[in-house]
Amino acid sequence: MACGLLLSLCGPALAEDSPRMGVLEENDSLYTGSDRHYTQGLRISLLTGAIKADSPWAEPFALIAPPDSGQAVSRRYSVFVGQSLFTPEDVSRKSPDGRDRPYAGWLYLGTSLLQESAGNSLENLELSVGIVGPGAMGRSSQNDYHQFIGIKQAWGWGEELDNEPGIVLSYERLWRFALLGGPGGGVDVVPQAGATIGNVFTYASAGAMLRWGRNLQVDYGGARVRPGLSGTDYFDGARLDGKLGYSVFAGLQGRLVAHNIFLDGSLVQDGPGVDKMPVVADFQAGLSLFWSRDVQMMLGAVRRTSEFEGQDKADVIGVASISFSL
Template sequence: MSRKLFSVAIGSIAAIGVSLPIDAKADEFGRLSLLEENDSLYDTSDKHFTQGLRLSFLSPDIASNSAWNGPFDFVGALAPLFSSAPKAGDRSRRYAMFVGQSIFTPTDKTTTTPDPTDRPYAGWAYVGVSLLQETNRSTLDHLEVTIGLVGPGALGKQAQNDFHQFIGAAPAHGWSYQLRNELAGMVSYERLWRVPLFSAAGLSFDIVPQAGATIGTVATYGAAGGMIRFGRNLQADYGPARIRPALSGTDYFDADHLDGNFGFYVFAGTQGRIVGRNIFLDGNTFRSGPSVDKKLFVGDLQAGLSLFWSNDIQAVFSAVRRTREYDNQPTPDVIGTASLSFAL
């Protein structure tokens, strides 16, 4: 089931990617990004959120007379989710389509019967789509819908143990006790503001506050936070993409208003979340199984570096420190991230 899900997702992304530029304002064909998040990327840790891989496609800017504006206008008519602009030229609308897999494991993976007070084993394979609208070069609205499969069908056991066998590491022995198969999803909305602080000699400081919420059987939480950045050509994006549930970030990138091709920035940020549900801690929605008592408040701290050459290529590296997510968790987690994006 998971293989079919990924095949359909990749085929859909390719098909939409081909059709979108027909109505795009710019002569471009979109942007492809590969994001890896792993607790052992910069360290030797291997526990909790142990692996995440996400492939995404960002469409070109949608023309004001394109039929692809329909979903934006429909959602905006139902609720005030997208900022208004004096005229269509003051906004930029793009789609992002993505597919990914995340793996969660307990601290001790040597036992066949996991500790019931430790985090459960879980795999999560998903596809999704984002609606991204920038308004007046200062505000970004981000609506995201994600659906996928939690459980053995997500192939978390195979992904982890096959890779461990390849590198000569010990396998995880408790996957028989993972969360059971469940079709699950979530809807997320957030707004990000880009606030310039000062610029001099081609270098700038800005701050990107954000607030949003997610609801669904995978995760339900409210979030608020912000990021401070220093570098060149900060107006290209609002910070790097991340894998939910996590710090806010988006696939959005716009090279049209860059001053020269080269850009970079160092960044640091934080986000706090009030968590109502996390399936990877609370367990399956409609059946009993492994679970732990989650923390109501979770916070992330991050720092990193983004380098890009126009729209052609971008590389991002960062590290995230996440507070304890459940009652018996011995220490906070540190997660490394790396991503590569390039124009098609």
């Protein structure tokens, strides 16, 4: 069913340009060698070309507030699958410390409706569904990989959160404001605000990213695994001025957290959990480089403030991604 949907959305009768595939990896060991808390996130996505206005696939965008009359609009779908892993700090214990965050895996798939208006405003309506618990295959993903590279295994997965279906609905809006220069080289800022609700995450967020580079007008920052500093799969190669594009970026996002199943534990089942912090902030910096529509690479790092009471220090998460036209 998913394959049929992707083929339909990528068909020339429905889309105006070629689709893009993206692979995003977030891991706390990329720079620090640590293995704790949010320890791994993998997300694979497919972004459609721009959906034609007369396509039946344009109709679901009525769920997003229509743009002002006369504004140019670009609509795209993103379809994605991902897995996130969470562990306590000490993975050598067979009985995890009840004061540390519990073991948990989150396996999900989802779709985003991405609508750009007037070339400088992007709305993202996103739905993810999946499973938290042993069904997310966190134990095998982490320990099989650790065995392959010859490092210690995590022994406490037998006490991870129980199986539970998960659903996450998110809406966010991003704006792009040029501060200096133009497509040939300049500076812009991308503020964002949004909200997420579900039995996995419920939070409100706001933040901004400052970027310096060339061809900044083709996107709004690279995609991230939720919860994280907002970015999307959106990329519009028709806006390229020359083939080379790059950006050096730095950003901040704050979140007011009402629920995080990986800290609070389940809403409907008894199980491990810790007292979460109601306010969490991400600081991110990195570099993005792309050549034409063909390939784009991003490398960055995130410093995330403490997420629960008793956490001794902030976490540092490495981020790497590649996307390319099909």
